[in-house]
Each structure stands twice: as C-alpha cells, then as structure tokens.
Amino acid sequence: MGADMRKWIAVAAALLLAGCASPTSETSSVVVAPYNASTIPFKTLQEFLAHRPVIATGRVVAVNDRAYEVPVDPNAEGNTETDGPEIFGTVSFKVESVLKGDLVPGATMTIIYMSGKWNTLEKESRIAYTYEHMANLQKNDGTLKTPAEFNGATFAIFAQPNEGSIPVKENNLYRGRVAPIDAGGQVTFPRPAPFESSATAAVKLDDIKAAIGR
Amino acid sequence: MRQWRAKVMHLSKFLAVSVAVLVTVAGLGPAPAMAHEFNLIRMDDAFMDFASDESIDDHHLFWNHFVHFQNYDQYGARTDLTVSEKCRRCWNDHTDIVWYAWDLGVADPDTGVTTTGMERCRKSYPPPNQVCDRAEVLFNERFTRDISGEAGFAIACHEIGHAVGFWHSDEGCMWADFPYWIPPSNVLTDDMISHINGAY
Numbered sequence: 001m002g003a004d005m006r007k008w009i010a011v012a013a014a015l016l017l018a019g020c021a022s023p024t025s026e027t028s029s030v031v032v033a034p035y036n037a038s039t040i041p042f043k044t045l046q047e048f049l050a051h052r053p054v055i056a057t058g059r060v061v062a063v064n065d066r067a068y069e070v071p072v073d074p075n076a077e078g079n080t081e082t083d084g085p086e087i088f089g090t091v092s093f094k095v096e097s098v099l100k101g102d103l104v105p106g107a108t109m110t111i112i113y114m115s116g117k118w119n120t121l122e123k124e125s126r127i128a129y130t131y132e133h134m135a136n137l138q139k140n141d142g143t144l145k146t147p148a149e150f151n152g153a154t155f156a157i158f159a160q161p162n163e164g165s166i167p168v169k170e171n172n173l174y175r176g177r178v179a180p181i182d183a184g185g186q187v188t189f190p191r192p193a194p195f196e197s198s199a200t201a202a203v204k205l206d207d208i209k210a211a212i213g214r
Numbered sequence: 215m216r217q218w219r220a221k222v223m224h225l226s227k228f229l230a231v232s233v234a235v236l237v238t239v240a241g242l243g244p245a246p247a248m249a250h251e252f253n254l255i256r257m258d259d260a261f262m263d264f265a266s267d268e269s270i271d272d273h274h275l276f277w278n279h280f281v282h283f284q285n286y287d288q289y290g291a292r293t294d295l296t297v298s299e300k301c302r303r304c305w306n307d308h309t310d311i312v313w314y315a316w317d318l319g320v321a322d323p324d325t326g327v328t329t330t331g332m333e334r335c336r337k338s339y340p341p342p343n344q345v346c347d348r349a350e351v352l353f354n355e356r357f358t359r360d361i362s363g364e365a366g367f368a369i370a371c372h373e374i375g376h377a378v379g380f381w382h383s384d385e386g387c388m389w390a391d392f393p394y395w396i397p398p399s400n401v402l403t404d405d406m407i408s409h410i411n412g413a414y
C-alpha cells in the first residue's frame with residue numbers, strides 16, 4: 001500500500017468517524033416521545049382566529065431545537081427534586097405579511113416551544129418531544145428541519161406573545177402553530193383541527209384575511 | 215377479587231402512594247399480538263403505580279372520580295385503574311403515572327384550541343430503551359365541575375391510554391378528535407384491555 005493510499009484511508013476513516021460517531025453518541029442519549037394534547041376544535045374558523053392575537057405569514061430563517069434550558073420548580077405539581085431541566089426550542093420566521101397584531105413585514109418572529117426535558121440533574125439522557133401540530137416543522141427524531149430543508153416554503157403563523165407561560169426571559173418570543181400555504185393560497189392545518197371541518201382542516205388564505213377583516 | 219384488593223392495600227402501604235393502577239392478568243385466553251407501539255411505559259415492579267399530585271381539593275375530587283374506573287375484557291380479565299385514598303405529593307420516582315389538574319386555558323398557547331387533557335413522558339429510561347419511566351397526565355382545570363360524566367371518563371381513559379402506550383386510532387377512547395367521549399367511544403375496547411393485560 002503506498003503512502004498516498006494510506007493517507008487516503010486515514011482521511012476516509014476520519015470522515016467516517018466524524019459522520020457516524022458523534023451523532024450516534026448524541027442520539028444514544030435521547031428518547032423520542034410524543035407530547036399528546038387532546039383538544040376540542042372551535043366551531044368556526046372565525047372563533048379560532050379570534051383566539052389568536054398575532055397572525056402572519058413568513059418563511060423559516062433559523063431553528064434551534066435546544067435554544068434554552070430551564071430548571072423545573074421541584075415544588076410545582078408533577079415535579080420531583082431529581083427532575084432535570086426542561087428544554088425549549090425555537091423556530092424563527094422572516095415575516096412577509098401581517099394579518100393581525102403588532103408585527104411589521106421584514107421583522108423576525110420567533111416561536112418557542114417545549115422541545116424536551118433532561119431526565120435527571122446530571123443531564124445524562126433526555127426526552128425529545130414530538131408534536132402533531134408541529135408535523136411540518138419537526139423530524140421524527142424530534143429535531144427541527146433546517147431552513148434549507150424548508151426550501152422556501154411559506155407558512156401561516158397563528159401565535160400569541162409568550163408572556164411567561166414558558167419561563168424564558170427573552171423579549172419578543174411567541175407561542176403558536178403554523179400551517180403551510182401552497183402555491184394556490186391554500187392553508188392546510190396539521191392536527192389538531194383548529195375548527196370543526198369534515199375533512200382536512202384547510203382554508204384559503206383569502207378566507208382567513210376576510211374573516212379578520214383584512 | 216379479595217386477592218387484588220389485598221394486593222392494592224399492600225401496595226399502598228408499601229409504596230405509600232395514594233392511587234394505584236392495578237392491572238390484573240386473567241390468563242384465561244391467549245393475549246393478542248401486541249401492537250409495536252404499545253409498551254411506552256415500563257413499570258418499576260409488577261404493578262403500575264398511579265398517583266395524584268393535585269394540590270387543590272376541588273380539582274382532586276372531581277378528576278379522581280374519573281381516574282377510578284374498571285374494565286373487563288372478553289376473557290374476563292380485569293383492568294383496574296383504582297384509587298385507594300386521597301394523598302398529595304406522596305409519590306416518588308417509582309411511580310409510573312402522575313396526574314393533576316392544570317389551567318390549560320380556553321385556547322392553548324401552542325395549538326390555539328381548547329385542550330381537555332394532555333399526556334407526556336417526564337422521565338424516560340436511558341436509551342436504547344424507548345420507554346417511559348414516569349408519565350404525566352394533566353386535566354384542564356377549566357373543565358372541573360363543568361363537563362358531563364361521560365366526557366370526564368373519556369378524557370381520563372384517553373390520556374391514560376396514551377400513557378400506557380396507545381396512539382390515536384379509531385378504537386375506543388383513543389379517537390384523536392372530538393367527540394371521542396360519546397359512548398361507546400369513551401372507554402377502552404376489549405382489544406385494548408387485552409393489550410394492556412398482555413403487556414403489563
């Protein structure tokens with residue numbers, strides 16, 4: 001075997017290790033679990049929209065499925081002293097149009113959600129939550145699709161300011177859900193259904209605008 | 215009957231938990247093949263421990279009623295979700311399912327719609343075990359004393375169903391969408407009970 005060949009094999013082996021070893025050690029500490037919420041849809045699209053103070057359209061520009069960690073309150077219901085911190089992820093959108101709320105086009109709007117939880121204070125293994133309503137944003141392993149993987153897709157965003165319901169002290173964070181808008185202006189909601197509908201919960205963006213008087 | 219009562223009493227003394235889920239296995243017929251997704255919880259012993267962490271009397275008494283229910287499968291095997299006594303925060307790391315009521319609002323911050331209840335794993339076994347060590351069931355406080363008995367049982371059945379490993383389906387109380395609580399969709403089906411008795 002020549003020196004060049006040996007060097008090539010060494011490089012290939014290093015690449016293999018880089019490609020396999022680090023993700024394996026990371027995923028080997030993660031258990032993926034569904035975060036199951038059972039919901040009652042509103043009777044009408046109008047009612048659903050009335051409960052969303054911020055409605056906009058935009059494209060994904062940044063994601064981080066582990067943006068923040070917050071220790072749990074051991075005295076709060078459901079927690080123990082040995083419980084590890086909760087983990088919160090973010091999805092940021094560049095706002096294209098604003099249908100409702102104080103945003104302006106061109107602004108960045110960041111949605112925060114509970115993406116997981118460390119099992120113990122030692123943080124050796126963690127849970128990654130998957131959500132039905134985030135079916136368009138998450139992968140099966142609980143991580144988020146990258147902006148490139150969204151391939152320029154446009155979403156309708158139905159949100160509210162975070163207002164401390166997730167205990168992260170950053171301004172301008174929102175909670176909410178998204179629904180992709182197709183080329184024909186059709187907005188299709190993943191589960192859970194936001195309003196009672198016979199088949200899939202889908203509606204024209206124009207109908208949303210009309211329903212909120214835009 | 216006497217035997218399972220004795221077991222429940224022994225269990226409550228031993229672990230000092232207020233609420234115990236006792237899953238009895240009849241052994242009168244072959245357990246059906248398990249759906250692969252159906253074993254999300256791993257119990258720390260032969261019994262599934264079920265505890266409340268609800269600190270407010272009114273919420274505790276209301277939801278406790280629905281958490282306590284019994285089902286029989288086609289073989290006569292009994293699946294009890296049995297409440298022994300009221301107890302607050304007397305559960306520990308060996309407890310399998312913890313429930314409490316929480317103000318989930320009229321519109322959930324994430325989904326924007328009304329959440330009746332939810333279920334999530336709070337502590338998992340380390341990989342490669344894709345199983346949960348401690349699951350949590352939450353009921354929306356907004357519905358305390360404000361729903362029918364049928365709906366209360368259905369919500370409890372649905373969330374506990376998630377905790378023991380059922381996904382949404384068109385079976386029994388595991389319908390994903392409203393109105394899964396209209397009888398007979400507000401209870402576990404025979405097949406689901408058999409899955410539980412076969413797995414736990």
Ligand SMILES: [Zn+2]
Nearest residue numbers: 036037038390
């Ligand atoms: Zn559900």
